[in-house]
Amino acid sequence: GENVEQHPSTLSVQEGDSAVIKCTYSDSASNYFPWYKQELGKGPQLIIDIRSNVGEKKDQRIAVTLNKTAKHFSLHITETQPEDSAVYFCAAYSGGYQKVTFGTGTKLQVIP
Amino acid sequence: EAEVAQSPRYKITEKSQAVAFWCDPISGHATLYWYRQILGQGPELLVQFQDESVVDDSQLPKDRFSAERLKGVDSTLKIQPAELGDSAMYLCASSLAARGHIKETQYFGPGTRLLVL
Numbered sequence: 001g002e003n004v005e006q007h008p009s010t011l012s013v014q015e016g017d018s019a020v021i022k023c024t025y026s027d028s029a030s031n032y033f034p035w036y037k038q039e040l041g042k043g044p045q046l047i048i049d050i051r052s053n054v055g056e057k058k059d060q061r062i063a064v065t066l067n068k069t070a071k072h073f074s075l076h077i078t079e080t081q082p083e084d085s086a087v088y089f090c091a092a093y094s095g096g097y098q099k100v101t102f103g104t105g106t107k108l109q110v111i112p
Numbered sequence: 113e114a115e116v117a118q119s120p121r122y123k124i125t126e127k128s129q130a131v132a133f134w135c136d137p138i139s140g141h142a143t144l145y146w147y148r149q150i151l152g153q154g155p156e157l158l159v160q161f162q163d164e165s166v167v168d169d170s171q172l173p174k175d176r177f178s179a180e181r182l183k184g185v186d187s188t189l190k191i192q193p194a195e196l197g198d199s200a201m202y203l204c205a206s207s208l209a210a211r212g213h214i215k216e217t218q219y220f221g222p223g224t225r226l227l228v229l
Binding site for chain 1 (some may be wrong): 116145152153154155156157160168203205217218219220221222223225
């Protein structure tokens with residue numbers, strides 16, 4: 001089955017700096033890669049996603065890049081703000097019924 | 113904006129008791145998922161429904177867990193008997209994805225936090 005590894009597990013940045021979170025996946029058939037933000041006590045919320053036929057996608061301060069050959073994808077947050085502090089999860093979808101596998105999460109702390 | 117509803121939000125029970133969680137997906141969403149999230153880890157898929165049918169329950173501990181979505185709308189996840197190791201957040205999610213179509217985004221509910229004493 002699919003295996004998704006996520007790094008780093010924790011990340012502290014100064015407000016205004018950029019943050020990068022990386023994920024690798026094992027199943028070359030995976031074709032959809034969302035990123036979720038989870039705040040304490042809440043369910044994960046989709047923040048950006050990318051499909052396998054696209055190499056990069058951007059939405060304001062958030063961008064995701066995908067390298068299908070290397071089987072890795074990354075989340076980039078620019079001009080970080082304290083409200084960006086949360087746990088971020090990557091995920092990969094594969095298989096006929098699109099089984100999803102989540103990464104282990106990255107706790108991002110933005111220091112004011 | 114439509115949301116996935118879950119209840120209860122919190123549940124404390126003693127081991128060997130039965131517990132049940134309820135999920136109401138976003139209207140029109142064909143696919144419904146139940147996840148278990150242990151503190152500090154990513155969500156782990158327990159069961160996936162396509163309408164009223166189970167399409168993946170490979171990670172569901174079937175000796176104690178059961179799930180149903182009788183009318184293809186809301187769903188119930190049950191644990192009987194509960195064990196100490198079942199303490200976790202139970203998340204429900206739904207998506208538009210219909211059979212044979214490209215996967216659509218999953219929308220998560222707020223979760224039910226279970227504590228087994």
